[in-house]
Amino acid sequence: MNIKQIAIIGSGIAGMRLGELLTGAGIAVTVFEKSRGTGGRLASTRLAEGSADLGTAMIEPGCAEFEAWLKAQGAREWSPAGADFNLEAGSAPQGWVGFPRSSSLTRTLAESVELTTDTRVGVVWPDRDGVLLRDSEGEPLGYYDAVVVATPAPQAAPLLDAVQRFRVRADEVEVHPVWSLLISLPDRPARLAAVDWLQGEHPLLQRVVRDSSKPGRDGENWVIQASQEWSRAHRDESPDQVADKLLGALSEVCGEPLHPSFLRAHRWAYARAAVGLGKELSLWDEHLCIGACGDWLCGGDVEGAWRSANDLAARILACDSKVA
Ligand SMILES: Cc1cc2nc3c(=O)[nH]c(=O)nc-3n(C[C@H](O)[C@H](O)[C@H](O)COP(=O)(O)OP(=O)(O)OC[C@H]3O[C@@H](n4cnc5c(N)ncnc54)[C@H](O)[C@@H]3O)c2cc1C
The missing domain is CATH 3.90.660.10 (Polyamine Oxidase; Chain A, domain 2)
Incomplete structure (x- = not known):
């Protein structure tokens, strides 16, 4: 299928790097994030004066x-x-x-995507009209041509139910x-x-x-x-x-x-x-248009999350250009 609109779940470095690459290729990207701000484990905490990095x-x-x-x-x-x-x-x-x-790294990337914060995605499911997202209360969040899960493995596992081999992979981490x-x-x-x-x-x-x-x-x-x-x-x-x-x-x-x-x-x-480096740095099912990226697929660190996103962007864009 021709991918015009994609949803990414998670605004850590993996999700935001992927968003940067896909918007650069002309795809409209919506990022859903359960927290108030972007960054995930690159989060910073606001203090009375300034802020401090509580994660990486x-x-x-x-x-x-x-x-x-x-x-x-x-x-x-x-x-x-x-x-x-x-x-x-x-x-x-x-x-x-x-x-x-720390979180400045993802905040500038947020400018090129549509960012929806305070929204926990609960379901990712493909049907005739595309890939449907629902929030954790079961309310629909819309249909997308493709959906990528960019969360830590335990949070990714239930969102990957539609592709059982991806679910199994996430459960193993x-x-x-x-x-x-x-x-x-x-x-x-x-x-x-x-x-x-x-x-x-x-x-x-x-x-x-x-x-x-x-x-x-x-x-x-x-x-x-x-x-x-x-x-x-x-x-x-x-x-x-x-x-x-x-x-x-x-x-x-x-x-x-x-x-x-x-x-x-x-x-x-x-x-x-x-995790180590692994053979497959990201997950992508080109028929269902569901994928995953993040540190759990590549090295378990910030650079690994970034590399996993690069890998997935190349796979999505290659699949898209086959159709175009
Ligand atoms: C204390 C600590 C110290 C670390 N030190 C280092 C270090 O020194 N060097 C290093 O390289 N790495 C370090 N790391 C690891 C590094 O932070 C991570 O590997 C990297 O940031 C992972 O990025 P990610 O995008 O894959 O995931 P994350 O940053 O976890 O992003 C995932 C995002 O998905 C969101 N999310 C999850 N579920 C849902 C849902 N259902 N709906 C919507 N949003 C959802 C989360 O809120 C989060 O924002 C450290 C981590 C921690 C916690």
Whole structure:
């Protein structure tokens, strides 16, 4: 079929990159997003002053093409000063961050698509008139020539029911939860005066990042990320209990009690997909015109989500040009 209108479910990097490529090829794109804003796991939280990145802390491009794309989206390079949890100076990753916040990477892309936020899609079903979308209450959202699911695997699985082999693929992916705690401090802790990024061996902590050290940020905001093992074991605790434990762990590292003026614990239920590169970087059924892309099909990280979207765009456009 000739694809003129396509719906994408999910406004993370995969969905928005796909939208960029398809609108560039003249296809009308509508993106449905269940949250208030775009970005998915590149989300940033608004604070009384500025914002902080609660999800991905940094993007480390593995290829020049992705790096050039990040630069074109206004991302900035960042080289944080690193240490381990004993505060021995050590190496920290070097990479790129959205400017002035992570979610800026997807916000500029949103300008070229029709974006419908606060809408959770519940059903994707093909029939005579195209592919029908319904929201989670069962209300119709319209027919499209094609639909792409660009959500984490556990959220994609029920939306891929119409193509059983895609559903099975999504069901097979293991996705780990991660607890993150954002804190705003009145002053920089003395023992962290020269440190922006802590990582290493620790029973609770995966990494601690001074978000305020990134280009374009100010204040004294830190993001504490728990390890996958700890997050899994404490999955069902309340945000207050988790905040107490993570703050206690960082206070111990700093050798002083920390008294944040603001804190927010967030559980990312589907933080990291445990996947490699895989053979098929995206899913596309050219007869039903239903597809999927996202980090769970390629590497489990930001670059993988972007590559998965590139792969799917090429498949959709190749199928469309066969008809034209
Ligand atoms: C704490 C944390 C730290 C991380 N650190 C790094 C890192 O250092 N480096 C790195 O490369 N990667 C990191 N990642 C992983 C990285 O963020 C993801 O791999 C990447 O952002 C995934 O992009 P995506 O577009 O595939 O999915 P997402 O960003 O999850 O986007 C999916 C979107 O779909 C929406 N959605 C879901 N279901 C529905 C529905 N039914 N209807 C409508 N909308 C729906 C969601 O709200 C979301 O906005 C981290 C992730 C987390 C959580």
